[in-house]
Amino acid sequence: MKLIAGNWKMNGALAQCRTFAQDLLEQLTPLQRQKCQIVLAPPYPYFSFLEGRLVSGGVLLAGQDCAPWGQSGAYTGDVSAAMLRDVGCTHVILGHSERRQRHGETDALVLKKMTAAWDAGLTPILCIGETAAENESGQTKAVLERQLASLKEAPADAPLIIAYEPVWAIGTGKVPNTQEIQETCAHIAAVVEPVLKKPPCVLYGGSVSGENATAILQLPTVHGALVGGASLKPAEFLKIIEAAC
Ligand code: PGA
DSSP states (O other), X not given: XXXXXXXXXXXXXXXXXXXXXHHHHHHOOHHHHHHEEEEEEOOGXXXXXXXXXXXXXXXXXXXXXXXXXXXXXXXXXXXXXXXXXXXXXXXXXXXXXXXXXXSOOOHHHHHHHHHHHHHHTOEEEEEEOOOHHHHHTTOHHHHHHHHHGGGGGSOTTOOOEEEEOOGGGTTTSOOOOHHHHHHHHHHHHHXXXXXXXXXXXXXXXXXXOTTTHHHHHTXXXXXXXXXXXXXXXXXXXXXXXXXXX
């Protein structure tokens, strides 16, 4: 079964949530629901609205981030993993390059957040990926290995999804060729499997669209997609879901 996760980032509005949920649920076929796990990560304010509509329709909810500290406390502006779980989330996106770049998140901080997610019963979707400069200088594998190194601290049997998102492919319309995606996702699996003692679920993310989804999702080392911009448009998101089935 493939996993298609939509990352709305800081986009959306209440009216858009209403039409999105209606359009998506009306058009999702029973076969698509059966063959594809769909996860949506909207901004926090829209959780309760979407939870009521999407979860009953078989769509899972994810946070886009969580705090590295416990369940609650004096941390103004933060949202804990336990709170995400409390409002119906099953997953949380962590270590997204936008958070690494704009909020200075380090691999050590991302590990603390993953631990908080595991403690709360959430499955982290750990984002890793190289910048354009790192790619051009042949450092892709070394960067990914560095970003994955902290997984050695992961508890046995911890649920985890890895999203390979080249930074230069996010929101740019540029996508690595399918051979590169295939090889890089295979490399990620080879690095992670001995640590987690099971083959990991590896998603590709970065400018996934209705047009390129079929070629990407048929790669044997790609278990799904993390979709940004295209997840805001129900018709486009549905095309990607269809490509996964
Ligand atoms: P994009 O974003 O699909 O808009 O490139 C992907 C992501 O950042 O997760």
